[in-house]
Amino acid sequence: MSEIDEEEGHTSSIKTPKQLITVVLAAFLFPVLTIILLAQLVTGDRTVDQNDPIYSDEAVAKRLKPVGRLIMASDSPQADENVGVASQAGTVAAPAAAADGADRIKTIYTASCAACHTSGAAGAPKLGDKSTWASRIKSGTDTLYNSAIKGKNAMPAKGGNASLSDADVKALVDYMVSQAK
Ligand code: HEC
Structure with a gap:
């Protein structure tokens, strides 16, 4: 009686060679797969939803924004929206009438x-610096x-x-001279 019990106690659930092969394969593959998955988890690249608004150009630019920013008195209040761009100094806002050409030159x-x-x-003469420009003018x-x-x-040509036309350069000089008067 007790012998039979012992026999049953050792009975394995693997009964056929096919089951044995399955178990051996599974025991081998499971750790291998686990290692592959772990390696992917660590080294694999995360996918990012490019359409998420936090990856929009503006949002990224905002996060990369420098701590300090140069603001000139002549900057319009909206210029604050521009990120990290120091705009030209000392220029006087063009009168609406003179818009096109003057804006292009600016x-x-x-x-x-x-x-x-x-x-x-x-050592370039500063725009709007009257005394430096006076002798040049x-x-x-x-x-x-x-x-x-x-x-x-x-001062480079x-x-x-080099793509600037002579006429544009002359207009630029006129503009610089006009700012020094
Ligand atoms: C790489 C720097 C640099 C850039 C860019 C530059 N300049 Fe100059 N510029 C200078 C320097 C330096 C001088 C002073 C040269 C000197 O007198 O020795 C100067 C002088 C000048 C003068 C006075 C020349 C004179 O005879 O006294 C004018 C006008 C001028 N620049 C116009 C321009 C215009 C217009 C542009 C843009 C198209 C320009 N510069 C871009 C550096 C620069």
Whole structure:
């Protein structure tokens, strides 16, 4: 009686060779799969929902926004919305009538000349700095045109933007001169 009980106690649920093979395979595959999944969890790239508003260009720009920002007295209040862009200094808001041409020249100024002429980098005469410009203006507008188009010392020809037309450069010089009067 007790012998029979013992026999039953050791009875395995694996009864056929097919079951044995299944169990052996499962015992082998389970840890392997677990390791693969764990490795993926650690190294795999997370997918990000690009459409989520927190990944929008504005939201990202806001998060990357520099702590400090240069604000010029001439900046319009809305300019505050622009992120991290220091706009040109000392310019006076164009009267609505003079809009188009003047605005275009100001845009070119900001893109091609402001780097040096707003900060006074490399000894460039600062926009709106009357005393520095006075002596230059005395040498004549043509001289200034010539320096701006052909370059002068640290001043690169056309501010380094060869695509500007001579007429645009002259308009830029006129603009700079007008700001120094
Ligand atoms: C890389 C810096 C730099 C950029 C960009 C630059 N300038 Fe200048 N600019 C200078 C420097 C430096 C001087 C002073 C040169 C000197 O007198 O030795 C100067 C001088 C001038 C002068 C006075 C020239 C004279 O004969 O006294 C004019 C006009 C001028 N720049 C116009 C411009 C215009 C217009 C642009 C944009 C298209 C421009 N600059 C872009 C550096 C720059």
